[in-house]
Amino acid sequence: MRLYPPAPSINRAAIADDAWTSPTGETVKIDAGVTVLIMPWTLHRHELYWENPRAFVPERFLPENRGRLNRFQYLPFGAGPRVCIGATFAMQEAVIALAVLMRRFRFDATPNSRIWPVQKLTTQPRDGMPMRVSLRPAKTTLEN
Numbered sequence: 001m002r003l004y005p006p007a008p009s010i011n012r013a014a015i016a017d018d019a020w021t022s023p024t025g026e027t028v029k030i031d032a033g034v035t036v037l038i039m040p041w042t043l044h045r046h047e048l049y050w051e052n053p054r055a056f057v058p059e060r061f062l063p064e065n066r067g068r069l070n071r072f073q074y075l076p077f078g079a080g081p082r083v084c085i086g087a088t089f090a091m092q093e094a095v096i097a098l099a100v101l102m103r104r105f106r107f108d109a110t111p112n113s114r115i116w117p118v119q120k121l122t123t124q125p126r127d128g129m130p131m132r133v134s135l136r137p138a139k140t141t142l143e144n
């Protein structure tokens with residue numbers, strides 16, 4: 001959700017002239033009518049906001065670390081009046097689906113597969129995600 005956000009960009013049309021000042025002090029003029037792209041992909045990997053931005057460290061999101069996150073540095077579901085209404089459902093669904101699948105099956109990348117993300121409306125793997133799926137032995141399923 002941070003490194004490969006399914007919604008890599010959020011678009012808005014400016015309804016009036018405006019200006020935005022970046023954290024480094026640069027001011028950008030925004031004319032009425034222009035399209036503004038808010039890019040979760042970029043924001044989620046930005047060095048100004050994340051320590052070791054490219055590293056997969058899910059512990060960043062543990063309750064004790066949440067206080068360090070600004071509400072607007074992590075936008076997988078957007079923010080404000082048009083925030084995703086399915087956010088809680090989507091997170092529960094993903095965890096349940098993963099738990100059910102990972103308990104029964106093992107997923108290994110096939111040799112030589114190179115997974116490359118592309119931005120369409122959503123983030124997608126350009127050539128799919130070829131994987132070898134094998135049943136986990138019942139014994140290991142219980143032990144794990």
Ligand code: HEM
Nearest residue numbers: 006007010011076077078081082083084085086087089090
């Ligand atoms: C991982 C899954 C999902 C992601 C990453 C996601 C992401 C987003 C984002 C970024 C927006 C804001 C778009 C904007 O501000 O222009 C949005 C809006 C919305 N999402 Fe999701 N979404 C997900 C799942 C779902 C699900 C499961 C539902 C419905 C059950 C849903 C329903 C909606 C609706 C109706 C809106 C529009 C809300 C509005 O404009 O008032 N989404 N979503």
